[in-house]
Amino acid sequence: MKLVVVGNGMAGMRTVEELLKIAPELYDITVFGDEPYPNYNRIMLSPVLANEQTVDDIILNTREWYAEHNITLYTNARINKIDRKNRVVYTEDGTSAEYDRLLLATGSKPFMLPIPGKDLEGVIGYRDIKDTNEMIATAKTHKHAVVIGGGLLGLEAANGLKIQGMEVTVVHKNEWLLEKQLDKTAGKMLQKNLEAKGLNFLLQKNTELLIGDTPDANGKCRVKTARFTDGLEIAADLVVMAIGIRPNFALAESAGIYCNKGIVVNDTMQTYDPRIYAVGECVAHRGISYGLVAPLFEMAKVCATHLANFGIGLYKGSVTSTKLKVTGIDLFSAGDFTGDSDTEEIVLHDAVGGIYKKLVIKNDKIIGGVLYGDTTDGSWYFQMLRDGKAIHEIRDHLMFGQDSLGNTGHQGQNKAAAMNNEMEVCGCNGVCKGTIVKAIQDQGLFTIDDVKKQTKAGSSCGSCVGLVEQILASTLGGGYAPPSTSKAICGCSDKNHEEVRAEIRAHKYLNIPDAMKGMAWRTPNGCATCRPALNYYLLSSWPHEAVDDPQSRFINERVHANIQKDGTFSVIPRMYGGVTTPDQLRKIADVADKYAVPMVKVTGGQRIDLLGVKKEDLMGMWKDLDMPSGYAYAKGIRTVKTCVGSEFCRFGTQNSTQMGIDIEKAFDHMWAPHKVKFAVSGCPRNCAESGIKDVGIIGVDSGWEIYVGGNGGIKTEAAQFLCKVKGHDEVLEYSGAFIQIYREEARYLDRTVHWIERVGLEYVKQRILEDSEGRKAAYERLLFALQGVVDPWAERVNNRDKHKEFETISV
Amino acid sequence: MTHWVKVAPLNEIPALGARIVRSKGIEIGVFRLEDDRIFAINNQCPHKGGPLSEGIVYGDKIACPMHSWKISLIDGKAEEPDVGQTACFNTKVENGFVYLELKDPELKDLEL
Ligand code: SRM
Ligand SMILES: Cc1cc2nc3c(=O)[nH]c(=O)nc-3n(C[C@H](O)[C@H](O)[C@H](O)COP(=O)(O)OP(=O)(O)OC[C@H]3O[C@@H](n4cnc5c(N)ncnc54)[C@H](O)[C@@H]3O)c2cc1C
Ligand code: SF4
Ligand code: FES
Numbered sequence: 001m002k003l004v005v006v007g008n009g010m011a012g013m014r015t016v017e018e019l020l021k022i023a024p025e026l027y028d029i030t031v032f033g034d035e036p037y038p039n040y041n042r043i044m045l046s047p048v049l050a051n052e053q054t055v056d057d058i059i060l061n062t063r064e065w066y067a068e069h070n071i072t073l074y075t076n077a078r079i080n081k082i083d084r085k086n087r088v089v090y091t092e093d094g095t096s097a098e099y100d101r102l103l104l105a106t107g108s109k110p111f112m113l114p115i116p117g118k119d120l121e122g123v124i125g126y127r128d129i130k131d132t133n134e135m136i137a138t139a140k141t142h143k144h145a146v147v148i149g150g151g152l153l154g155l156e157a158a159n160g161l162k163i164q165g166m167e168v169t170v171v172h173k174n175e176w177l178l179e180k181q182l183d184k185t186a187g188k189m190l191q192k193n194l195e196a197k198g199l200n201f202l203l204q205k206n207t208e209l210l211i212g213d214t215p216d217a218n219g220k221c222r223v224k225t226a227r228f229t230d231g232l233e234i235a236a237d238l239v240v241m242a243i244g245i246r247p248n249f250a251l252a253e254s255a256g257i258y259c260n261k262g263i264v265v266n267d268t269m270q271t272y273d274p275r276i277y278a279v280g281e282c283v284a285h286r287g288i289s290y291g292l293v294a295p296l297f298e299m300a301k302v303c304a305t306h307l308a309n310f311g312i313g314l315y316k317g318s319v320t321s322t323k324l325k326v327t328g329i330d331l332f333s334a335g336d337f338t339g340d341s342d343t344e345e346i347v348l349h350d351a352v353g354g355i356y357k358k359l360v361i362k363n364d365k366i367i368g369g370v371l372y373g374d375t376t377d378g379s380w381y382f383q384m385l386r387d388g389k390a391i392h393e394i395r396d397h398l399m400f401g402q403d404s405l406g407n408t409g410h411q412g413q414n415k416a417a418a419m420n421n422e423m424e425v426c427g428c429n430g431v432c433k434g435t436i437v438k439a440i441q442d443q444g445l446f447t448i449d450d451v452k453k454q455t456k457a458g459s460s461c462g463s464c465v466g467l468v469e470q471i472l473a474s475t476l477g478g479g480y481a482p483p484s485t486s487k488a489i490c491g492c493s494d495k496n497h498e499e500v501r502a503e504i505r506a507h508k509y510l511n512i513p514d515a516m517k518g519m520a521w522r523t524p525n526g527c528a529t530c531r532p533a534l535n536y537y538l539l540s541s542w543p544h545e546a547v548d549d550p551q552s553r554f555i556n557e558r559v560h561a562n563i564q565k566d567g568t569f570s571v572i573p574r575m576y577g578g579v580t581t582p583d584q585l586r587k588i589a590d591v592a593d594k595y596a597v598p599m600v601k602v603t604g605g606q607r608i609d610l611l612g613v614k615k616e617d618l619m620g621m622w623k624d625l626d627m628p629s630g631y632a633y634a635k636g637i638r639t640v641k642t643c644v645g646s647e648f649c650r651f652g653t654q655n656s657t658q659m660g661i662d663i664e665k666a667f668d669h670m671w672a673p674h675k676v677k678f679a680v681s682g683c684p685r686n687c688a689e690s691g692i693k694d695v696g697i698i699g700v701d702s703g704w705e706i707y708v709g710g711n712g713g714i715k716t717e718a719a720q721f722l723c724k725v726k727g728h729d730e731v732l733e734y735s736g737a738f739i740q741i742y743r744e745e746a747r748y749l750d751r752t753v754h755w756i757e758r759v760g761l762e763y764v765k766q767r768i769l770e771d772s773e774g775r776k777a778a779y780e781r782l783l784f785a786l787q788g789v790v791d792p793w794a795e796r797v798n799n800r801d802k803h804k805e806f807e808t809i810s811v
Numbered sequence: 812m813t814h815w816v817k818v819a820p821l822n823e824i825p826a827l828g829a830r831i832v833r834s835k836g837i838e839i840g841v842f843r844l845e846d847d848r849i850f851a852i853n854n855q856c857p858h859k860g861g862p863l864s865e866g867i868v869y870g871d872k873i874a875c876p877m878h879s880w881k882i883s884l885i886d887g888k889a890e891e892p893d894v895g896q897t898a899c900f901n902t903k904v905e906n907g908f909v910y911l912e913l914k915d916p917e918l919k920d921l922e923l
Contacts, residue, residue: 453892454892459879460878523869523870524845524870525827525845525869525870526869527869527870527874528866528867528869528874528879528881531867531869532867550825550828551825551826551827551828551867551868552827552867554867554876555865555866555867555876558865559865563862563865563876563877565859565877567861567862567865615831804823804830805825805828805829805830808830808831808832808833808838809818809819809830809831809832809833809841810832810833810834811816811817811818811832811833811834811911811913
């Protein structure tokens with residue numbers, strides 16, 4: 001089939017890229033663009049004007065790229081006719097192309113004030129490379145620039161022209177700058193900062209006309225003066241109009257396609273002609289035209305699935321956020337930041353420090369906000385806004401931002417702006433800030449996933465993802481939209497975790513092939529991301545019935561040992577509650593000798609690790625040890641740390657050691673979305689560190705306190721108080737019910753803290769404390785799931801010939 | 812010199828899984844895809860030498876267990892943006908047995 005694309009810009013080519021990803025062979029593709037360049041990153045024109053980038057840097061798809069993908073590209077080629085009956089498009093000079101599907105992505109045009117003098121030399125919009133080059137050239141020969149419009153584009157133009165050496169005046173008809181993005185307070189703060197950079201402002205002024213110089217040799221007249229309605233006149237050798245854009249739909253309209261302030265499309269990006277699709281700034285979707293790239297990319301994704309005949313995906317509109325790309329100025333705004341009588345505001349204003357934050361809240365949800373001076377938490381707020389997250393629990397510290405305390409591994413930094421280019425962002429892969437910024441700019445990256453893929457930053461332990469996100473947001477401006485948290489499980493399917501789990505329950509899928517078939521997976525057998533998740537969802541939804549698939553488990557869980565850097569493994573036997581015996585220790589010592597174990601180490605989890613064991617020795621070692629597996633490798637129950645407690649300690653109020661042993665025995669062999677750690681301390685001195693465990697239990701004189709959602713890893717999180725109970729059995733029931741609900745509802749790879757962060761502690765309390773029937777039932781379900789499960793080491797030792805994969809074949 | 816060596820019965824290599832074959836000081840990962848096609852590659856990830864046989868097999872790729880590079884079982888190449896390649900060996904299945912083709916000069920290059 002033939003696909004013709006009109007408009008070689010960001011939205012059009014993004015759609016083509018998305019299409020090539022999912023249906024590379026389906027179409028012969030022809031692209032027409034009326035600019036002389038291949039597709040470039042329009043939003044980076046501002047850095048080009050500010051001397052931070054060159055035109056070559058911002059090319060997104062080179063001519064070689066088009067050739068490699070067999071795409072015919074016509075540049076300098078303007079389509080001026082669509083013959084819908086015969087399905088042909090024509091350029092001005094008569095080149096034609098037939099289509100089966102047509103994609104219109106004609107972008108928009110700068111709106112030019114209809115005033116006398118608008119056609120003079122030196123009066124331009126700010127839209128493309130040509131305009132940018134003209135500004136740079138004019139700055140070399142002329143002095144006075146006037147930018148009409150104090151919006152994002154106008155300010156970026158003004159900043160660039162100033163850097164190019166011109167005297168710049170910004171004319172704006174409102175009372176403050178960026179009135180669409182900022183409230184008055186923030187707008188005034190911005191003005192002050194820009195004045196300090198040397199820009200001049202004329203506010204509440206309307207331009208009446210532009211007056212030309214005497215004509216040159218060719219009879220052309222260059223602009224010389226700008227006059228305002230109040231009579232004021234100022235020198236103007238260059239006038240940049242940045243007062244808005246108008247969707248470019250004249251071509252579509254002339255072909256009889258229904259337009260209303262833009263090309264009208266439905267949620268599948270189809271126009272009124274079913275063979276013709278449209279994406280980008282030229283469209284009007286549900287009455288709205290967007291002027292930022294993030295929504296256009298969402299459209300591109302949806303459109304591509306329909307062009308590929310998958311018939312899935314709907315575009316339902318976007319909430320956008322903005323950032324000004326002027327180096328040294330930090331502002332962020334999103335949603336409705338003005339509010340009305342039904343909304344509340346939280347405001348933090350530090351005039352001296354130059355910081356202003358305002359959040360607008362309605363029905364317990366953030367609906368908009370403005371940040372000025374410190375935008376660190378912009379993406380966090382924006383994500384809550386998009387996800388409609390209830391905020392009452394975090395309301396008290398909302399303004400102080402996402403507490404990044406304890407986030408380790410990048411010099412303790414948590415604000416990207418404060419970092420210089422040489423500083424390390426990703427401690428796992430050694431990636432510096434400068435490398436990330438350069439990759440975003442040069443390679444045209446727009447999402448966290450892109451950055452992870454291209455630079456590796458944030459792709460390992462993930463603790464720096466927040467920093468990477470800030471860097472992305474400040475480099476891209478409004479071009480960055482944080483991903484909604486309810487995203488697809490992986491590239492193999494469009495379903496998110498919740499949908500996958502719900503379908504597994506509704507259709508009672510019991511194995512991975514059936515589940516993939518039933519849910520129309522795109523790949524024959526998934527990938528290393530979705531298969532472990534599916535395997536877990538199947539097992540946790542249908543205990544004793546679903547089929548476990550070892551090949552869909554990570555190596556550690558497949559061989560019940562942790563893989564080491566050199567391909568050997570570690571063996572950590574269970575020592576319930578951290579208690580051992582001389583007998584056990586002797587056995588461990590003998591095994592360590594027999595297999596020449598390179599290192600014996602006491603772990604941070606109160607037991608002993610035998611490190612550096614060869615895969616083929618694992619079975620023999622397990623047999624000789626004759627101890628149960630410690631599951632130190634598992635997304636499942638790990639350790640229950642304990643302290644000495646009332647049996648020995650002079651402060652102990654409860655027998656924490658025994659309690660720990662009982663818990664570890666009761667929940668042994670339990671799989672979970674991620675690892676689960678318990679700790680039991682005998683008094684509030686808390687020597688077992690119950691405050692940073694998934695479930696932390698603290699003995700007090702009158703019973704036991706239960707804390708949940710702690711984490712001592714990448715991001716240290718203190719556990720939150722859930723309840724206090726009296727006796728031993730209640731500890732098991734309450735903590736067991738908590739863990740079971742986590743097992744049933746959290747997304748795969750969520751630790752308890754991440755799950756609670758999403759659903760809220762209130763929800764957990766309601767399920768465990770208020771609904772006592774529900775609690776008991778959940779606890780029963782956990783016990784049922786664990787009934788009769790055997791120790792995996794013993795099972796393998798007893799069925800050696802069924803587990804050939806532990807043996808190396810020699811030839 | 813080239814010769815085919817018998818490795819194991821097909822059913823002793825798990826589908827979407829692998830076995831390690833050791834020959835003269837080198838380790839080869841022998842992989843079985845869902846459709847029973849067999850591929851063999853040098854068992855060292857081009858990244859930091861991770862044992863590829865321990866990864867997760869999907870489609871015709873293997874995700875390395877160490878840092879999740881994705882290596883093609885067909886040509887041993889790492890998936891973009893990573894770069895690198897690991898050596899491949901020919902395989903065949905006859906009468907339910909898997910065979911591996913070993914070429915002496917090639918093995919010499921790989922010896923540890
Ligand atoms: C062996 C041990 C270190 C030691 O020598 O003490 C250890 C070793 C590893 N930890 Fe740990 N962790 C060990 C206690 C801890 C603790 C302390 C604790 O449990 O009290 C923590 C912080 C507490 C927590 O989890 O909240 C800890 C937080 C992590 C994390 C970060 C988890 C997080 O959610 O932020 C990871 C990474 C992960 O799981 O994704 C990790 C991952 C790892 C892995 C499995 C890395 C990997 O994926 O290969 C390490 C295996 C090394 C190896 O070559 O075998 N390890 N790890 C400890 C084993 C305890 C045990 O007896 O089972
Ligand atoms: C200076 C500047 C800074 C910006 N900064 C940001 C920012 O920080 N964040 C953000 O999100 N957005 C920003 N934007 C907006 C962003 O660039 C646009 O939203 C985006 O480029 C629109 O994509 P599009 O494909 O719809 O249109 P375009 O990228 O404009 O592509 C349309 C293409 O079609 C061509 N065309 C039109 N008609 C025809 C025809 N009949 N035949 C052939 N070709 C035709 C046009 O010449 C153009 O090349 C900025 C824009 C500018 C100008
Ligand atoms: S044991 Fe834990 S902290 Fe130490 S290197 Fe491994 S993952 Fe990092
Ligand atoms: S060793 Fe294979 S990904 Fe690092």
